Amino acid sequence: MVLDSKVVNFDELKAYKKIENEILGDELENFDAACQKMRKFFMTDPKELVNLRAKKRIIELEKENETMANKLQKSIPVHIITYLTICSFIMGASITLLILTYTCDMHLINPYYIICALLISLTLFCTAVAATKDWKEYLSEK
Secondary structure, eight states, X not given: OHHHHHOOOHHHHHHHHHHHHHHXXXXXXXXXXXXXXXXXXXXXXXXXXHHHHHHHHHHHHHHHHXXXXXXXXXXXXXXXXHHHHHHHHHHHHHHHHHHHHHHSOOOSSOHHHHHHHHHHHHHHHHHHHHHHHHHHHHHHHO
């Protein structure tokens, strides 16, 4: 009986070896690939890994810096600055003409027109200042 339990059929052994080879082949390929990856990971210098991470971070920061530079170039409110300078010029001219009208008694333009020009330019100037504050909020949102 002991001898009968150790007897193996040739067909069963052949099928068993075939299944064993298939399983071992797949496992060996997977194991070999994993070993190669681990070897590559442990063979690389830690400084290289840090350098790769640093390079990636530098590239990200350069892209962010480029977008911020583009945003800054587009963010200068030229129209608001133009309104501020024109209104300032008109207010200065109006105040100068009013001073000339009342101190030197020189009537170049009717004082009512000068006062109207001064009030209009003052309100436009205040509107441009308010627009500048809104522009700052607009930039901080993006």
